[in-house]
Amino acid sequence: MIGLEYICKLFEKQFKDVAEIMRISPKTVNDWVRERRVIPKRHLPKLAEIFQLDEFYFQKELTTSEKLRLQRIKIDREAEFEKVEISYIDQQGEEVVEQFYYSENEMISNFLREEEEETKLIEDIAEMINEERNKAIFNMTIKVLKSNNNDIVILKEILEYLNDIDKWGLHEGMHISKIIPETFDKYRQTKNKG
Structure with missing residues (x-):
């Protein structure tokens, strides 16, 4: 279809x-x-x-994720918002009235957004895993994720580092063996300060 x-x-x-x-x-x-x-x-x-x-x-x-996105778009277009007021007493004993707009479709839209993001991730992984060169990487990554130890933290930091590689003066085509270890240490130090 x-x-x-x-x-x-x-x-x-x-x-x-x-x-x-x-x-x-x-x-x-x-x-x-x-x-x-x-x-x-x-x-x-x-x-x-x-x-x-x-x-x-x-x-x-x-794709399934695209169908979910279209369903969410439809739900959002059909949303009817109503004004809601909530009153409460603050720490000074004063009554505070907050107003916001609410739609019953909002929860459905949020659910569809989460489903879409999760499905898109699975679709991307399925597409990437079919490339022979990626299989070993996925196997190592899964092994680390299943390990439940500090390797997960290190893996996360390495991936964050590689996602921001241009920030560190390196280019995507550079072979990993040429990345100077001090650069990764600098990245970790900067990250820990932030």
Whole structure:
């Protein structure tokens, strides 16, 4: 199922309605959805406008994390907020009234965001683990994570260091054996001060 079909179902729009808005035949939209024809690039901006979504969602087969993101977008668009007031007595004995806006959809949206992030992480790992050169790294990482000792802290620091490598005057292409140990010590000292 390509994104267009999923999006139409999610946002409860019939193919014929999309075709009418785009001034094309319903058969054309049906051909796109059934993948008999590719959606021409010239039509992607109009689809994006109709659904107020990025163009890249429509032609591709969506990942689970992308479907969760679209569900969250829909929930957020449908959210109705109501003003809520809470009053309490502060430490000085004064009554304080706080106001905020609340939507029942907020908890659902937060849940979907967490699910999306977790699913995206799993998708990224699955994609990366298929590369032969990454298997040994994943095996070592898993071994460290299962160890429940100080190696986890060291691994975390090394990964933070490598993620901020440009900050330390090194470039991504530099081989790890050329990274001067004092640089990592400097990183750890700076991190401990902060």
